[in-house]
Amino acid sequence: MNIILLGPPGAGKGTQARILEDKRGMVQLSTGDMLREARTSGTEMGQKVAAIMDAGELVTDEIVIGLIEEKLQNAQGNGFIFDGFPRTLAQADALGQLLDSHGQSLDAVIEMQVNDEVLVDRIVGRAEEARKAGQPVRADDNEESLKIRLMEYYKKTSPLIGYYYHAGDLSAVNGLGEIDEVAAEISNALDS
Ligand code: AMP
Numbered sequence: 001m002n003i004i005l006l007g008p009p010g011a012g013k014g015t016q017a018r019i020l021e022d023k024r025g026m027v028q029l030s031t032g033d034m035l036r037e038a039r040t041s042g043t044e045m046g047q048k049v050a051a052i053m054d055a056g057e058l059v060t061d062e063i064v065i066g067l068i069e070e071k072l073q074n075a076q077g078n079g080f081i082f083d084g085f086p087r088t089l090a091q092a093d094a095l096g097q098l099l100d101s102h103g104q105s106l107d108a109v110i111e112m113q114v115n116d117e118v119l120v121d122r123i124v125g126r127a128e129e130a131r132k133a134g135q136p137v138r139a140d141d142n143e144e145s146l147k148i149r150l151m152e153y154y155k156k157t158s159p160l161i162g163y164y165y166h167a168g169d170l171s172a173v174n175g176l177g178e179i180d181e182v183a184a185e186i187s188n189a190l191d192s
Contacts, residue, residue: 056148
């Protein structure tokens with residue numbers, strides 16, 4: 001089973017992806033994590049995307065599609081959870097073609113619904129927690145970058161809701177509940 005977790009920054013996609021990995025043996029593919037890894041290891045691509053990411057803008061379709069293509073060739077598991085990908089219509093088209101070419105398909109798209117106020121609280125909270133724990137704080141987890149990230153989401157990513165609704169793959173869950181409540185809602189959607 002291959003699924004997409006779709007939702008704005010702070011919706012809880014990463015948290016729910018890790019739960020699905022534990023419970024179902026699925027494999028999380030997060031382009032955000034892949035890009036951060038490229039930055040840490042100092043690759044040319046990592047350096048190229050650093051400023052764009054910190055500002056909260058989207059990196060090019062070409063780069064993220066390339067990352068996913070590479071992972072699909074190597075990763076194994078009980079299905080993929082796409083987290084933070086696709087974020088544009090071009091990426092959605094590319095994902096469809098890539099899965100097709102591997103003889104696979106998309107089984108569900110989970111739209112995690114939350115409101116902007118909660119997102120700001122969660123992201124600012126995430127930064128504070130990291131700071132307290134002596135962990136590195138994401139450079140884009142500040143109010144200024146978050147505004148841009150939200151605008152990017154509404155302009156470029158939210159059209160995917162219509163795209164996947166039309167394809168018949170979409171289920172919406174309430175992302176405002178407790179972590180295990182949201183997990184249960186996602187599980188129900190996947191099993192129905
Ligand atoms: P995330 O960890 O998903 O919040 O992503 C962090 C940042 O990485 C985003 O704000 C973008 O700059 C970049 N990024 C991650 N995934 C994508 C994607 N699918 N398309 C374009 N940019 C992305």
